[in-house]
Amino acid sequence: MTRRVLRTAAAFSVNTLAAAVLFCGTPVSRSQSAGKSDPTFYADILPILQDHCQICHRASGIAPMPLQTYAQGRQWAKAIAGETESRRMPPWFADSRFGHFSNDPSLTGQQIETLVSWVNAGAPAGDPRDAPSPRKWDEGWNIPRPDRVISMTRPVSIPARGDVEYTYEIVPTGFTQDTWVRTSQVLPSSPGHVHHAVIYIRPPESKWLRRAPVGVPFTASSLKDPQDRHDAEWTDSDILLVYAPGSSPDQWPDSMGKLVPAGSDLVYQMHYTTDGKAASDRSAIGLIFNGHPPAQRVLTLQLTNDRFVIPPGLDDFRVEVHGTLPNDCTLLSFLPHIHLRGKRFEYNIVHPDGQIETLLLVNYDFHWQLSYRLAEPRQLKAGTELQAVAWYDNSSGNPHNPDATAAVHWGDQTYDEMMVGFFDVAVPAGMDKQRFFVRKSR
Ligand code: HEC
16 A cells, blocks of 8 residues: 555645534433424424534534524424435434444434424424524634644635636645644635635745745646746645545544644645636635644555546446555544545455455435444554445436546546545654555565
8 A cells, every 4th residue: 555545635625523522422312201292393303403514504614504503403493304314414424334433413213203203293393492592603713722723824815717727726834743633624715616625734844846936826737846846746744634624623532632743834735616707716624623732643544546447437436445444543433535427436455365345325416425433433443454445426316427428547636536435543753654554574
């Protein structure tokens, strides 16, 4: 896996882990104590909305309407019942046959029943004194108040139309000491235009993009130096966080973190898409630091295959990649990235006897690039073979397919395809990404 995993797809995308904290701790519905009486908004519905919906359905959330007040709940009551019964909401795409994930926001059967019987009973308000205290959300952040927010220095202008080449911006952290980050979230200022963002960590000794300008946006083709131009698209730098619409923040326990060495820069790699209206974006990343240096360091690795051709018209085309782990590690989470023709994505362990153990199977939806954090992190030994498999629907039956007559290759734009299985591992705090890929001779 060394080479393939290490390389960064010119492309980009996403990551990370999880709104875990936000979704755990489902309160017991009080309807149980209310006996046979119908559920009410304040006593029974609002707690579910707070815990499972408001992370998106709130003022300044990513969903089109807030679900914070009785009036809002009642207005959307029928749709709430329909969307939750069909399990379209809250969005979650892991096949429940494989794995358990700590950021799974899915409702229990009983919670769905409560919502549906509330709607059937005419969506009664009940007594406001039964309401839980309102949940406080920081403006835009789904994480607690960040210790530091590092914004792009300059906003990027996005044209009304056409493809936009990947845009980079190098932003100094100003950190005078090594800094461990346990929680982070990317906040685009124009979320509708951000197809993905990858935030790389560039330590002071790194030669990556050294001749490129700092603090101003640039694209690979705007760089004069051929080495820089090439470098823009290939790096083995560690990733701080990957963002795509619907992706969740990174949230690690205090015993783990991502290391941002003293004097590092953050390199924003932004993929903007256009929607007919010119705009500008100045994305930011919010960071919460570990209380003290953690025992384990989190690295984001990837399984990538960029050598496929998806023939026109096929509706279930399979692409795979695999590699063996060079060192022991603890597997924490996954973030698959494919484009509009993507259908399913799977992570497996291939055991020495050939048996395949599926760790995650995602029924992929391009508009929801979620990360999947293992409820129980998995210890993996050096030599473990990991496999990622993607399936694509390049037929005219795929409503998202931009062109069912095209043979499709790897490429940055959404009408091209990608095949990247990001995954996060924890390693001893003293290990870095380069050393992780040094194989011990056995
Ligand atoms: C991760 C973000 C997220 C979460 C969590 C979430 N939603 Fe949504 N919801 C959305 C977005 C975005 C839309 C807009 C439509 C779309 O993109 O699918 C939406 C649309 C809806 C709609 C409108 C569908 C229509 O008819 O237009 C309803 C109703 C809804 N959500 C209810 C819920 C309920 C109830 C919950 C919690 C149990 C929930 N959602 C959790 C993001 C979310």
